[in-house]
Amino acid sequence: MSDNSDKGYQKIDTYNVEAVNDIAKHYQQILGAIGENPNREGLLKTPERAAKALQYLTHGYDLNASEILKSAMFKEDYSQMVIVKDIEVYSLCEHHLLPFFGKAHIAYIPNGHIVGLSKIPRVVDVFARRLQVQERLTNEIRDCIQETLNPAGVAIVIECKHMCMSMRGIQKQNSVTTTSAFTGEFENDKTRSEFLRLITASLA
Numbered sequence: 372m373s374d375n376s377d378k379g380y381q382k383i384d385t386y387n388v389e390a391v392n393d394i395a396k397h398y399q400q401i402l403g404a405i406g407e408n409p410n411r412e413g414l415l416k417t418p419e420r421a422a423k424a425l426q427y428l429t430h431g432y433d434l435n436a437s438e439i440l441k442s443a444m445f446k447e448d449y450s451q452m453v454i455v456k457d458i459e460v461y462s463l464c465e466h467h468l469l470p471f472f473g474k475a476h477i478a479y480i481p482n483g484h485i486v487g488l489s490k491i492p493r494v495v496d497v498f499a500r501r502l503q504v505q506e507r508l509t510n511e512i513r514d515c516i517q518e519t520l521n522p523a524g525v526a527i528v529i530e531c532k533h534m535c536m537s538m539r540g541i542q543k544q545n546s547v548t549t550t551s552a553f554t555g556e557f558e559n560d561k562t563r564s565e566f567l568r569l570i571t572a573s574l575a
């Protein structure tokens with residue numbers, strides 16, 4: 372941990388120093404390989420910064436989503452749909468190491484237990500902050516909530532833009548990929564439609 376209060380703000384770092392040094396060495400080689408001079412002033416600290424950024428963007432490997440959910444499960448007699456929608460997703464595609472980002476909408480129907488609301492976006496982050504494909508990200512979130520909380524059903528819709536499809540490759544700037552996963556009561560058309568209606572409805 373380091374305290375950067377000398378910079379005028381508090382910044383908590385939990386980087387693995389050994390891994391940062393290792394990754395930074397590789398970034399220095401990459402800078403040379405793309406024709407840059409890694410020793411010019413503006414790039415001197417870039418390998419270390421980029422290594423820390425990559426470590427941050429993949430810190431989900433060090434987290435246990437099931438433990439996070441278990442840390443705030445409460446017995447409660449509530450059996451209606453609970454929806455947390457518009458959860459920001461930032462992940463890296465495992466094919467190009469480029470970002471994909473968008474929103475997740477998640478619902479569950481309690482079966483004796485509810486979960487602290489913030490834990491749902493935390494679970495999203497545990498799996499998003501890894502190298503991913505959107506389909507696996509969707510299924511991993513579904514499986515974790517279903518297996519840990521044991522609700523009567525889980526529903527997930529994720530909508531993302533993939534930078535590997537916009538800033539390179541096919542170069543489609545506006546395409547959005549939607550994935551979904553459902554268990555239990557959400558496999559029933561009526562319940563699923565209710566969820567889909569509620570995530571597209573605006574109360575404002």
Ligand SMILES: Nc1nc2c(ncn2[C@@H]2O[C@H](COP(=O)(O)OP(=O)(O)OP(=O)(O)O)[C@@H](O)[C@H]2O)c(=O)[nH]1
Binds near residue numbers: 465504533536540541
């Ligand atoms: N199914 C899925 N595909 C993804 C995801 N992220 C990136 N991809 C795709 O992974 C594929 C990799 O295909 P390749 O043909 O091996 O890679 P490429 O030559 O860089 O392909 P292009 O992107 O078409 O230029 C591409 O079609 C990407 O669009 C994802 O989350 N899910």
Ligand SMILES: [Zn+2]
Binds near residue numbers: 467469
């Ligand atoms: Zn990609």
